[in-house]
Amino acid sequence: MTTVLAGGDSFVWGSELKDSPHGGGNGYSRQTFPALLADKYICAAYPGIGNKDISIRIRDALEYKTPDIVIVCWTWPSRDNMLDSDHYIRSTQAHLAYLGIPYMFTCADNCIVTGKLDYDNWFFFPEGTGFDQTTTPRGFYQWAVENKYLVGPDGHPLEQAHIDASILMQGKFNELVKEHL
Amino acid sequence: MNWLKNIYNRITLELRYRKKLKELRKRDPFIYK
Numbered sequence: 001m002t003t004v005l006a007g008g009d010s011f012v013w014g015s016e017l018k019d020s021p022h023g024g025g026n027g028y029s030r031q032t033f034p035a036l037l038a039d040k041y042i043c044a045a046y047p048g049i050g051n052k053d054i055s056i057r058i059r060d061a062l063e064y065k066t067p068d069i070v071i072v073c074w075t076w077p078s079r080d081n082m083l084d085s086d087h088y089i090r091s092t093q094a095h096l097a098y099l100g101i102p103y104m105f106t107c108a109d110n111c112i113v114t115g116k117l118d119y120d121n122w123f124f125f126p127e128g129t130g131f132d133q134t135t136t137p138r139g140f141y142q143w144a145v146e147n148k149y150l151v152g153p154d155g156h157p158l159e160q161a162h163i164d165a166s167i168l169m170q171g172k173f174n175e176l177v178k179e180h181l
Numbered sequence: 182m183n184w185l186k187n188i189y190n191r192i193t194l195e196l197r198y199r200k201k202l203k204e205l206r207k208r209d210p211f212i213y214k
Contacts, residue, residue: 077205079212082202
């Protein structure tokens with residue numbers, strides 16, 4: 001039984017997925033990529049938030065929950081009016097290391113990557129090969145949109161993108177969970 | 182004249198920062214959703 005605590009924005013909340021009825025209490029989806037990797041799932045994500053709030057919500061959840069692994073999908077740093085989010089990511093990494101909880105980080109868009117952090121526990125989606133695709137390792141949103149997965153009316157990748165993302169992430173996830181056991 | 186140089190440098194730095202932030206914001210289609 002692997003308990004996953006997930007942090008992020010609307011992608012991790014599961015906005016526009018069929019089983020996410022609303023943005024209110026308990027309205028998150030269980031069909032997102034972190035939920036599909038979990039046996040037991042705790043969602044600390046919320047639509048529209050920035051990396052500062054993602055970091056805070058993870059810390060708050062860890063006050064009363066002890067998951068086997070934490071998965072975070074970092075969002076665009078511009079939501080916090082910043083050019084990068086290294087400070088929030090580094091402090092979350094340090095907090096998780098202090099608690100001895102393994103983590104797997106990923107991102108919506110690879111603009112979050114500055115090269116100044118330890119990326120060993122990150123999962124990036126494979127780079128694109130088409131002329132109009134990102135040729136560096138991608139974030140979930142870039143990967144889903146560039147691979148033409150179906151999106152909802154507001155633009156969020158739908159169920160199939162999450163299923164395929166969880167399949168791609170499974171190897172790294174197993175490796176990190178096993179390492180910790 | 183140093184104070185003038187400092188103000189000029191600060192203004193150009195601020196403008197560069199705002200331009201970069203504007204470009205970064207364009208990559209986020211979900212802002213305010």
